Amino acid sequence: MNEALASPPFGEATLSNCERELIHLAGSIQPHGVLLTLAEPALTIVQASSNIVCLSGRPLMALLGQSAAQLGGNLLAKVRAALVADLSEPAPLRCSIDGANGRVAMEGTLHRAPHGGLVVELELAQQDADTAYNRRYESAKPVTQAAIAQAVKKFSSAPTIAFLSEAVVHCVRETTGYDRVMVYKFDPDGHGEIIAEARDGSLDSLLGHHYPATDIPQRARELYIRNRVRVLVDVHYEPVAIVPRQLQDGSELDMSLCHLRSMSPLHLQYLKNMGVTGTLVVSLVREGKLWGLIACHHYSPRYVPYTSRAALELLAEVISTRIAAIENYVQSQVEVLVKRLELRLIEATSTDGDWRNALFRNSRTLLTPVDATGAALFHDGEIMTAGDVPSTPDLRALLAWVSAQPGEGGVYTCASVVRRNPEFASMASTASGVMAVPLSPSRPDWLMWFRKEQPCEYTWAGDPAKPLLNSDDPLTLSPRRSFAAWSEIVRGTAAPWTRAEEVLAKAIGQSLSDIILQIQAVRLLIAQHQLNLVRSQVGNSKDPVIIAASAGHILYSNETFQRLPGSPAATLTTLDDLGGLFLEPGEVRAMLKRLQQERLPWRGEAGLVTSGTAPLPIGIRADVVPGQGSSILGFIVILSDLTVxxxxxxxxxxxxxxxxxxxxxxxxxxxxxxxxxxxxxxxxxxxxxxxxxxxxxxxxxxxxxxxxxxxxxxxxxxxxxxxxxxxxxxxxxxxx
The missing domain is CATH 1.20.81 (Receptor-associated Protein)
Known part of the structure; x- marks a missing residue:
């Protein structure tokens, strides 16, 4: 289906379809800056925000279709100079234009739109903003280099995510002056939790509050990754239209990277219901995914100059790097634990012959590192367990279900199996939470950890079960009218698995996979050595030998058989063919058939047809080679020359x-x-x-x-x- 038909245009979404709202095609901007779209190579103005009239004193229609030189100053020269850079991401731009009251210093960014055209976003430089913007907005002071250096030092020394988050909220609040600064971390289901907060003393705390995943639509999350810093100066602003809204090819300007882009009316109403006027949101991206946000709230209009936003984007990269370093430190600790485990398993394999016994001999070594209450190993069709686990039939059902689930990064985690599959309700007491790692790409071999049900009390910012009002008016729609703390006791769930525990589980799984592979490789070498030895013994036997598969197909005949006079070994494919070599073929075939069907050994004698006048007397010994259970591996037939x-x-x-x-x-x-x-x-x-x-x-x-x-x-x-x-x-x- 065409996305333009499937998705509601900007500003026309309801809460039922806001996930698909085309927020990147806003067609308008916030009024604290101006936007121009320039066509290359002449750099003519093909689009402009309507407030360019107030800034430049020139009629809008007189600018459209004209060179950017019409705005005066050094704008055109600065844009041309910037074209040598990669403009797939916004690049800083300082320039001047001729304003209605003289030359005006501007600062902002320049980038190339995904479908062509140069997008120029400009705001008054700080020296002019002091006299222009501060009449309407509170303005944050520029972040100094000393403040940046001090913040980087604090972040770099944080030993844990909790310490880092505390340092972040206090540093950002000190440098930007927002009333409330929070670190908002996403869980695997997309829900958010405020894990750190710095606020004005008059405000109630939101620390520990949870927000449902629906508060931030998926399209908005994607834009948070592409555009790392977003500012809303005043929630009550009047959008400034981009003229014309459509380009010459009929398309609309993709504003994904525009920092002035208008925000969705639904989001604005959401903030109004919270009583928030101005916001600053900084993305924390880890391994290409949205790890969390630094969310700043102000209860009156607040402007943040471009230089401060650029500094915050820099600090966000430092914070993300520190998050990775902390989690990688967990990885290094994991490697120590795994190496110890490997040594124990290898030693057990050499002494006991089975690594599984060492893995389960002391259940604490398997359960404690990931804070699990039970574990199960599925290997070679057998199940070994430790701690509290479901029954064997339930374990096999759980294995089948987990094997069919999409995994990410080699580990599958679920804090509430019951929610994802109500058929497992009976397992809640032992396996509400599951973390599983595969041990083989070709067999259903898994290692699973379990957690018992742990009823949790979640504090939500409002009741997430009542997201809608009886209206489709975007001005009255709201995920929640009330953001008062709302508590919920959640059952059928276990404590969520942490990132560190997932890393450890993945490492243990990989280690076990390697050990299993190593053991199988050793077994292969032993088997190959034994096979070569047996093949040599059978091949050098003085008696003719034929080996057949369970279906009767001949797999091997030794050289002695091939040297029998008149024996066309190359043409033999089945045991039935073997009967045709003898003087009494019917009798021999009947006995070999009985061997295959009734699995009865046979001892007999028959005359082998030769090229001479007399047949060669042959003794025949045919036996079944049993396999596991009631199966058979095949048959072996040994012939002996009875002449002597x-x-x-x-x-x-x-x-x-x-x-x-x-x-x-x-x-x-x-x-x-x-x-x-x-x-x-x-x-x-x-x-x-x-x-x-x-x-x-x-x-x-x-x-x-x-x-x-x-x-x-x-x-x-x-x-x-x-x-x-x-x-x-x-x-x-x-x-x-």
Whole structure:
């Protein structure tokens, strides 16, 4: 939608749409200065505030379209000299013009508007302002260099935000003379709190008062970042129109950087309802965001010269730098705590094997630094806790919810989970507040801290629940008619997490992430070493090995398998393909299928088809590799060449046949007559031969058993023959 249609023009907003009011297109200025818009390169006047007539004594229409030289003095020369500078931000400008009563010294700024054109804003210089403005306005004295130096020293020595804020309000009040000076700090939700105040003794204190985020619309907050110092001299001023309001291309002048820009009628009425007449607001910007404001209130008109405003802008930069330094000091303290934590966790990992135990062994070391009442670690699908925490189902629900929330800067904080998600109302007693940091970019690993419900009493400047009156007249509209202190007890909330605690949480989370990464890297190295070792062992195995995934796809086959005669290893993709290598493919495939479906191990034998005439006898051992729970990692199939085994068995059978025959031969001696009693010697010879044969066959798995069995057979036969000869000799029937 076009913003011009979606947003109300300046001065036509109601409280329901003031967030979208086009306050940067005000089309008018405050009357304590004049504004000119000059077109380049001729520097002709294309717009002017209507009060230029009173200052210059020349008719407005006589100036439009003419060179800035028509105003006399050295204005044109000073503007041309300033063009060499970067004018994307207002640059100071001192010049003179020919006024109605003679030459007048002016001071102000010059900047280039976002859509083209040079904007010149001028006010009477101080020497002329003493006689001109002081008739109508109280005027602050210029800030001296000595005062600036003294203020910088005070700010630089402030050890905390509280000390700094106190120094700021007193220094600014002393140098500007405003009735009330406050430091107004924003919380993460955009609400403001007055954290420091210096005031006239006759005024009631506003210290500690809270103001709802709606008091300062988002568009105004954006302008506070771009234009760091804003002055309202008199809330009852009559706006001075810019003529013509529209430029030649039909657009209006973007006055975002104009210090004379008129303020919204809603804001003016807001100040009138507070009884405030003059204001000075200085922005405190931290890391590109509006950290807070120095808000000055006066109860009569008050003018601040340009030099004093420039000095305050300088001091605001010093203050913002000091805020950063204080918070960075917190960061340095955080680094000390985190280093100690890291050492403890690393030591625990090396001794216990698990860093998580060290993290939760002493819960105080985890909870106390961030003032938490409970903590939970979500890691590898497990939950470890310390202190008071919700139930496990609630923790898992909270994890799912936090994981879906937009985080900022690597940490998520919430002081009232119930307000953001009413479904978590039951957790208020243990987890009203949550601060969480992610530990992994790819897994739901988080570290969370919790705070119990802590009912708080907030003092608001008026009842924030009653923002509207029954009227759309900007002169009667007001966020609050009454700014009397209004207290509210807030439940379902915990103490807000501070910036320092967020920094510490982020640092702890980053440290844990690094430790987890380090541990995983070590595990990866160990696993890689083990993998290389196992791969080497499997690869060098004398037996063919095939490894398949749980779905049956072959992942690996070793070189021994690839050297099997007739084994096309390169074409095998599944265990089912493996069955096709054998003489009985149907039987092998059926058993491998049973292995996958029923997860039953298989031991069998099959003939491997070769290029020769006879198949190769193969022993098959197929097993399931179990995973966690009921899952499986895959399958392993080990093949063995049974050729030597078959030869050994054949040799053993031949040996047994030979021994049996020897027993028969020795059963009858001397013409086949039967011995009446077993012969002890021949029995011992045959028994010894049987034992030796079994030992040889069992102990020697390669082809070496076959010749040994043959040798044993020959030796046994010779021993039996020698014994027969000896028996014959002893009986007298053999040789003498």
């Amino acid at each position: 085994h078959r030869q050994t068995e054949s040799a053993r059978q031949h040996f047994e046949t030979t021994i049996l025959q020897a027993e028969r031969d020795l059963a009858a001696l001397e013409g086949g007559s039967q011995l009446r009693e077993p012969d002890e010697v021949i029995g011992a010879i045959l028994a010894n031969a049987n034992v030796a044969a079994m030992e040889i066959a069992d102990a020697i798995g390669d082809g070496g058993a076959v010749p040994l069995l043959r040798e044993l057979e020959t030796s046994t036969q010779r021993a039996a023959a020698l014994y027969r000869r000896l028996r014959r000799y002893a009986s007298g029937s053999g040789e003498r």
